[in-house]
Amino acid sequence: MNLIQVHVWRGGAKGAFQSFEVPRHASQTVLDVVTHIQRTLDATLAYRYACRVGMCGSCAMTVNGVARWTCRTHVDKVVKNDQIEIAPLRNLPVIRDLVTDMREFFDKWARAKGSFESDRTRQDDFAVLPPEDENRKQVDAAIECIGCGVCYSACDVVAWNPDYLGPAALNRAWTLVKDERDTAGVARLRAIAGDAGCHACHTHLSCTERCPKQLSPTASIAGLKRAVALAALRGEL
Amino acid sequence: MSTRAQTLLWMAQRVSAAVLALCVVVHLATMIYAVRGGLTAVEILARTRGSIAWLLFYMLFVLATVVHLPIGLRAVLGEWLGWRSPSRDAALLLFAAVLAWIGMRAVLGVFL
Numbered sequence: 001m002n003l004i005q006v007h008v009w010r011g012g013a014k015g016a017f018q019s020f021e022v023p024r025h026a027s028q029t030v031l032d033v034v035t036h037i038q039r040t041l042d043a044t045l046a047y048r049y050a051c052r053v054g055m056c057g058s059c060a061m062t063v064n065g066v067a068r069w070t071c072r073t074h075v076d077k078v079v080k081n082d083q084i085e086i087a088p089l090r091n092l093p094v095i096r097d098l099v100t101d102m103r104e105f106f107d108k109w110a111r112a113k114g115s116f117e118s119d120r121t122r123q124d125d126f127a128v129l130p131p132e133d134e135n136r137k138q139v140d141a142a143i144e145c146i147g148c149g150v151c152y153s154a155c156d157v158v159a160w161n162p163d164y165l166g167p168a169a170l171n172r173a174w175t176l177v178k179d180e181r182d183t184a185g186v187a188r189l190r191a192i193a194g195d196a197g198c199h200a201c202h203t204h205l206s207c208t209e210r211c212p213k214q215l216s217p218t219a220s221i222a223g224l225k226r227a228v229a230l231a232a233l234r235g236e237l
Numbered sequence: 238m239s240t241r242a243q244t245l246l247w248m249a250q251r252v253s254a255a256v257l258a259l260c261v262v263v264h265l266a267t268m269i270y271a272v273r274g275g276l277t278a279v280e281i282l283a284r285t286r287g288s289i290a291w292l293l294f295y296m297l298f299v300l301a302t303v304v305h306l307p308i309g310l311r312a313v314l315g316e317w318l319g320w321r322s323p324s325r326d327a328a329l330l331l332f333a334a335v336l337a338w339i340g341m342r343a344v345l346g347v348f349l
Contacts, residue, residue: 160316194243195315228244237241 004079006033008045009087012094017085018042030070030078031059034086034098047098054212057146060153061098062087067153069212089153105149105166112169112197113188118181127181135178142175142220144213151207151217163196167207167217170198174220177227186236189228193237198224238326246308253305260298285347292348299340307333 002024007017020037031049038045049059054072061070063078064085078084092100120127129136151167152158158166165173173192176182192198198221207217231237271280285291307329314320314329 157316190240194240195238195321197240199243199247200312225247229248232241232244232248237244 003082004033004075005083006037007083007085008034008037008098009094010045010097012096015094015097017087024075024082028075030061030063030068030073030075030084030086033075033084034061034070045098046096055146057148060089060148060150060212062089062153067150067210069148069150072212089149091153091155091158092149100149102149105152105168106147108165108169109147109172111191112165112173113184113191114169114172114176116176116179116182117184119183120181129180133180135180138178138223139175142171142215142217145171145215146213148212150210150212154206154210156204156206157200157202161196161200164200165192165197167201167221170201170224171215171217171220174223177224186231189224189231190237192224193228198228201225238323246311249304250308253301253308256297256301257305260294260301263294264298282347287348292344295344295347296341299337299344302340303333303337306336 003021004024006020006022008020009015010018020041022033022036022041025032031052034045034047035049038047047059047061049071050056051058052071054069057069059070060067062068063070063073064080066078067089068078070086075084086098088094088098089100092102092105095101131137131140145168147168149168151171155164155167157164170192173188176184177188182188194200201218201221203218203222205218208215208219211217228237271284274280285295310332311325311329314325
């Protein structure tokens with residue numbers, strides 16, 4: 001039987017890699033590998049997953065040094081010399097083994113005013129946003145984020161500046177800035193501007209390169225920079 | 238520092254970068270042209286001394302540098318050294334003043 005050597009992070013912030021031998025199968029994903037270890041080799045291994053089909057965003061890990069969604073990452077794509085190294089996501093506190101604490105990641109969505117605000121009620125008619133509307137096109141291009149944290153883990157600015165809101169929260173804010181129904185307006189721009197916001201982005205594009213949904217948080221952040229600059233020039237900021 | 242001030246700093250850095258891009262091209266082109274027949278102080282001073290155009294150009298160059306450099310350094314100090322307290326901005330303001338002083342001194346040195 002074809003085996004692969006899998007080196008898995010064990011412990012919290014301090015710990016070490018533990019090696020396992022896992023049988024290799026056709027179309028096997030990295031999540032399959034971790035699940036095999038937990039179910040047959042070491043039941044104490046902690047990891048997180050839910051949907052297994054790339055929708056929930058809960059299974060992201062660092063595979064061979066690169067943040068990836070493990071449920072849609074085939075072993076064939078990442079294995080090197082029959083070896084794989086699996087670690088928790090970077091830039092987030094490790095709870096245990098492969099499980100990170102995502103609180104700060106999602107708290108930053110709230111800090112970036114990442115929730116829809118509206119003055120409409122259920123008595124109002126539907127807002128009509130045609131697919132060809134330019135603002136809607138920009139929302140559509142950024143809306144499919146599953147909140148996996150891969151971009152946040154890949155971002156060097158997050159590593160250097162812990163207050164930085166990060167690509168996912170800013171991308172979310174951008175979808176709301178361009179949403180004509182949203183009423184947060186300048187208050188949201190204030191929330192996402194400055195040293196901890198969009199202006200901290202160095203356009204390294206790591207988030208865009210790593211996003212498993214092929215979104216471009218970098219483009220969203222650039223859009224926010226333009227929107228904030230315009231607001232500042234108008235004296236609204 | 239307020240979010241608005243941080244935003245204005247970012248805008249100032251972008252604008253000064255555009256100015257610097259132009260200034261550096263002109264400066265490099267002048268250097269390449271000037272060294273063709275050998276570079277001498279006499280030749281440089283003959284071009285710059287009393288020239289209002291060169292005076293204004295190099296004053297703009299210095300001004301763009303004075304704006305651009307401390308803002309960039311502000312990010313470097315914050316990210317690499319974790320220096321984010323107000324003392325960082327005070328130190329950079331002093332740095333900008335020193336840059337302006339030595340830059341303008343050099344510009345006037347070849348004009349007067």
